Amino acid sequence: MAPQIKEIPTKPYDGQKPGTSGLRKRVKIFQQEHYTENFIQSILDSITAKGATLVIGGDGRYLVKETVQTILRIAAANGVAKLIIGHDGILSTPAASNVIRKYKADGGILLTASHNPGGPNNDFGIKYNVSNGGPAPENVTNKIFEKTKTISSYKVVEGEKDLDLSTLGAKQFAGMKVEIIDSVKDYVQMLQEIFDFDLIKSFLTTRSGEFKVLFDGLHGVTGPYGKAILVETLGLSPSVVQNDVPLPDFGGGHPDPNLTYAKSLVDKVEKDGIHFGAASDGDGDRNMIYGKGAFVTPSDSVAIIADWADRIPYFKKGGVKGLARSMPTSAAIDLVAKKKGLECFEVPTGWKFFGNLMDAGRLSICGEESFGTGSDHIREKDGVWAIIAWLNILAAANRESPNELVGIKEILQKHYKVYGRNFFSRYDYEEVPSDGANEMVAHINQGITSKSLIGSKFSSKSTGETFVVSEAYNFDYTDPIDKSVSKNQGQVVRFEDGSRVVWRLSGTGSQGATVRMYVERYVDPSKGDKELTRETAEGLKGLIEVALEISKLKEFLKREEPTVIT
Ligand code: VG1
Numbered sequence: 001m002a003p004q005i006k007e008i009p010t011k012p013y014d015g016q017k018p019g020t021s022g023l024r025k026r027v028k029i030f031q032q033e034h035y036t037e038n039f040i041q042s043i044l045d046s047i048t049a050k051g052a053t054l055v056i057g058g059d060g061r062y063l064v065k066e067t068v069q070t071i072l073r074i075a076a077a078n079g080v081a082k083l084i085i086g087h088d089g090i091l092s093t094p095a096a097s098n099v100i101r102k103y104k105a106d107g108g109i110l111l112t113a114s115h116n117p118g119g120p121n122n123d124f125g126i127k128y129n130v131s132n133g134g135p136a137p138e139n140v141t142n143k144i145f146e147k148t149k150t151i152s153s154y155k156v157v158e159g160e161k162d163l164d165l166s167t168l169g170a171k172q173f174a175g176m177k178v179e180i181i182d183s184v185k186d187y188v189q190m191l192q193e194i195f196d197f198d199l200i201k202s203f204l205t206t207r208s209g210e211f212k213v214l215f216d217g218l219h220g221v222t223g224p225y226g227k228a229i230l231v232e233t234l235g236l237s238p239s240v241v242q243n244d245v246p247l248p249d250f251g252g253g254h255p256d257p258n259l260t261y262a263k264s265l266v267d268k269v270e271k272d273g274i275h276f277g278a279a280s281d282g283d284g285d286r287n288m289i290y291g292k293g294a295f296v297t298p299s300d301s302v303a304i305i306a307d308w309a310d311r312i313p314y315f316k317k318g319g320v321k322g323l324a325r326s327m328p329t330s331a332a333i334d335l336v337a338k339k340k341g342l343e344c345f346e347v348p349t350g351w352k353f354f355g356n357l358m359d360a361g362r363l364s365i366c367g368e369e370s371f372g373t374g375s376d377h378i379r380e381k382d383g384v385w386a387i388i389a390w391l392n393i394l395a396a397a398n399r400e401s402p403n404e405l406v407g408i409k410e411i412l413q414k415h416y417k418v419y420g421r422n423f424f425s426r427y428d429y430e431e432v433p434s435d436g437a438n439e440m441v442a443h444i445n446q447g448i449t450s451k452s453l454i455g456s457k458f459s460s461k462s463t464g465e466t467f468v469v470s471e472a473y474n475f476d477y478t479d480p481i482d483k484s485v486s487k488n489q490g491q492v493v494r495f496e497d498g499s500r501v502v503w504r505l506s507g508t509g510s511q512g513a514t515v516r517m518y519v520e521r522y523v524d525p526s527k528g529d530k531e532l533t534r535e536t537a538e539g540l541k542g543l544i545e546v547a548l549e550i551s552k553l554k555e556f557l558k559r560e561e562p563t564v565i566t
């Protein structure tokens with residue numbers, strides 16, 4: 001039977017609203033009749049689908065392959081000209097961003113729920129990226145959401161066999177061009193143009209006995225990327241890469257690179273005395289840098305990369321145009337910006353807010369406290385990029401101090417001595433009742449709008465410290481480029497000593513509500529080593545008590561302890 005275009009009647013589903021980074025729900029929700037089709041058709045209805053070239057790739061989780069076939073049928077029926085698809089439907093999120101830019105595609109559909117667990121009982125996600133390679137801004141995601149509310153039919157090609165995604169090359173699907181591309185090649189090539197691979201290689205070779213490396217793919221998408229770079233390009237032994245086979249359920253784990261979920265990395269680093277450990281998340285846009293006895297908070301990581309940027313060829317050549325962080329991220333990067341005389345932006349949570357600044361040539365390096373670090377080489381955060389950035393910096397630092405072995409710890413301590421330290425921690429309370437979460441937000445709001453918080457004194461029972469509130473506000477953001485406004489992006493309370501607490505509700509959870517509480521306390525370099533090198537939990541103890549008191553969090557959420565502390 002020749003392919004036929006059919007119009008299938010459907011009804012809108014509630015709640016197809018893209019969150020911080022796409023639509024994320026349980027797999028079972030996506031498997032409901034017409035659910036995925038409705039959302040794909042709504043995306044195509046919100047862009048100029050006819051004649052478009054789109055990139056398709058996913059993080060290899062359960063449901064990716066089937067969804068690629070669904071997209072093929074709907075895209076062909078809607079007159080899309082060409083799909084560029086990753087081998088077996090796989091592209092890491094940063095690789096997809098690069099492919100969209102490199103091949104000048106009109107956009108891309110990314111199949112990922114990022115760091116959320118995968119498998120039939122876990123999460124799936126669909127995200128639309130625009131032609132600059134970045135996540136669609138709110139005006140586009142709002143349009144998609146509006147379409148999902150009124151959709152009455154979708155178009156699909158029938159009578160066509162599934163396309164073979166396992167062989168590379170140019171193909172046809174129901175009259176539409178399709179190109180299956182190598183998932184890794186373009187990405188590796190891009191990194192080679194950014195970093196000083198010769199320097200990294202010579203450092204790793206000459207100090208190979210002293211400086212051990214370990215990369216953990218957490219069974220997410222980045223295993224093959226890590227292998228291609230560390231083993232095939234930099235010549236390290238295959239044993240420096242672990243959990244490198246992407247699995248549809250991530251091996252039953254939670255593919256989120258932090259001290260809790262990347263335990264496989266942390267344990268091995270400590271046991272084997274590894275100097276440089278790193279992990280990435282399910283879709284490859286997050287990273288964690290962790291050497292023996294030295295954990296780099298993501299807020300410090302981006303500040304340090306910015307500080308050392310002139311050792312990285314990409315920035316040496318193009319310069320650093322400006323820096324930025326998401327609002328809850330610590331102000332460590334602001335201090336670097338100040339010293340270097342660079343512009344520094346504070347944007348809401350979510351990588352989509354960095355894109356306009358990059359496109360306008362005002363932003364080069366940015367990060368989020370949630371293990372997201374990146375630059376304007378693409379329009380997504382980039383886990384493997386951050387890891388190689390650190391190797392480039394360490395190689396340069398060792399070239400500059402040839403008589404000692406400079407590791408992560410030495411880089412951190414040197415940084416604190418110059419800039420001081422922003423102690424930072426995030427408490428996550430996952431899947432709490434939405435009512436309780438909303439009541440807590442309302443309670444904090446009451447303190448903000450009545451101005452009753454300002455001037456209030458709070459004391460910690462255990463440390464005796466007193467914190468006096470100097471400011472309390474809801475964070476609203478006006479994009480400096482297109483002037484679009486995003487309201488209520490988190491609640492902020494600042495104290496006279498410069499400390500800060502932020503509360504916000506997650507926009508990536510797939511069930512109930514997740515409350516995040518972020519605490520930050522700055523310690524001046526003049527306070528000396530003892531204060532600067534304390535454990536994070538110890539440095540923040542008093543402030544955390546006060547944050548819990550102000551928000552009455554335990555009362556509203558009925559939770560004694562957070563689910564995860566990062
Ligand atoms: C979280 C993080 C945010 C990040 C987002 C997507 O969002 O806090 O910083 O951009 O995940 O990351 P939320 O709304 O749950 O706090 V990824 O690696 O999941 O695409």
Ligand code: CO
Binds near residue numbers: 093114115281
């Ligand atoms: Co991710």
